[in-house]
Amino acid sequence: MSPRSIILRASALLLLATFIAAPQLFAFAFEPLTVNNAPAIYNQSSLLTLTVSHLRTVFLATLASTVLAIALAIFVTRPAGREFLPLSRSLMNIGQTFPPVAVLAIAVPLVGFGEKPTLIALFLYGLLPIFENTLTGLMEVSPRTLEAARGMGMNARQRLVQVELPLALPLILAGIRLSVIISLGTATIGSTVAAKGLGEVIIAGLQSNNVAFILQGGLVVALLAVLIHDGLGLAERMAARKLGRSADEVS
Template sequence: MIRPAVFLRIAAFALLVTFITAPHVFAFAFEPFTENGAPAIYDQGSLLSLTIAHLQTVFGAVSASTVVAVLLGIFVTRPSGLEFLPLSRSIVNIGQTFPPVAVLAVAVPLVGFGQAPTLIALFLYGLLPIFENTISGLTQVPPLVLDAAKGMGMTPRQRLLNVELPLAMPVILAGIRLSAIISLGTATIGSTVAAKGLGEVIIAGLQSNNVAFILQGGLVVAVLAILLHDGLMALERTIAARLG
């Protein structure tokens, strides 16, 4: 028997896929939010292609943030890198100190309009949660476990790859999940610099005073965020269960 929570997720996913592939089926639901004969469904592009472009941008930025933040977190938790921990924290905090809009304003003159400035902004914004969770996960590995691994003759590299990272993985994944959710919502501002994504729908609604467009863009992003959060949470629970 399917649990209610699982059923709701499946229903939400099915509804989302149906909406972005055949949005005009739902025109009746958005017509009350239009005025003066304005279109009820966004008609300046394909919702499906915009959703895919949005997810590609988020995936690219989060992937880059994960690689950099995890490697940096590993480095500063090694004896040779401990002294660089304060400097590393200051660097990854830059992304949270400056709002993404400010990063876009600086990046556009350097790399031009399009996806590139959005990727830079999301990359910087997503570093901190992954970096801090990597440090937390690695430093919380029980010393007795490390001593046992050392007593078995494992080299520092073997201890890192076979003991520390697997045990820290649920905590690291929690940081990646947080970074991905933040990036998913923040990526909508990329449309202000001509990046493809669901922000186009929201901005079009704001420019034309069409609440229906704003709702469509916001609802798709919200449902994507919920599904992404649940999927990554399930992955965390699976890994934690395997590690006991």
């Protein structure tokens, strides 16, 4: 990573942190977008609190998706589970088939309003990229490598933990990165079912015709997505470098 890129990313992170912590400092930039003396900065809740809630929802959903997707990918790549691979792929695709709004509509009568229906929607939506990338990573491990590990006396569990998963790690991280970015944007609709998050700012702007609010919510989500994308991308490249691969092989 070039010094210029590092400076740009550090500047973006500093700008985002300052705006979230003290948004009133930027009121002058948003005032031209308001009408009828409407507030330039969202004031119905703390922007910092909403950002933390948004990230918390995304983190919990991605964690649950990661655990299930990796566990299922491991199962269907073992001899005892290979016959379940087509069924597993079909189940993983269900989460991508239904729009998040439809999942929310189904989940609300079951679990009520708030964060829970949003978690369900993000969980289902995040399964497929992690599952497919983990599956690809595990299936790409060379049979010769596994045979060598077997020759060293490793049992099946040791081969999985010490050989297969480390070799598949760059692709697994790529799937997690994609899932996180999808969830960051999708989580904004959670505010339609009373979940705390940055979608609350956007929806408030739409309801009051306040472009400043819409822009604030959108910019924070966009900057978070860019920074998290870059951070996870860096982790992928580091993992790939340890395996002697190029960045293009795991993108």
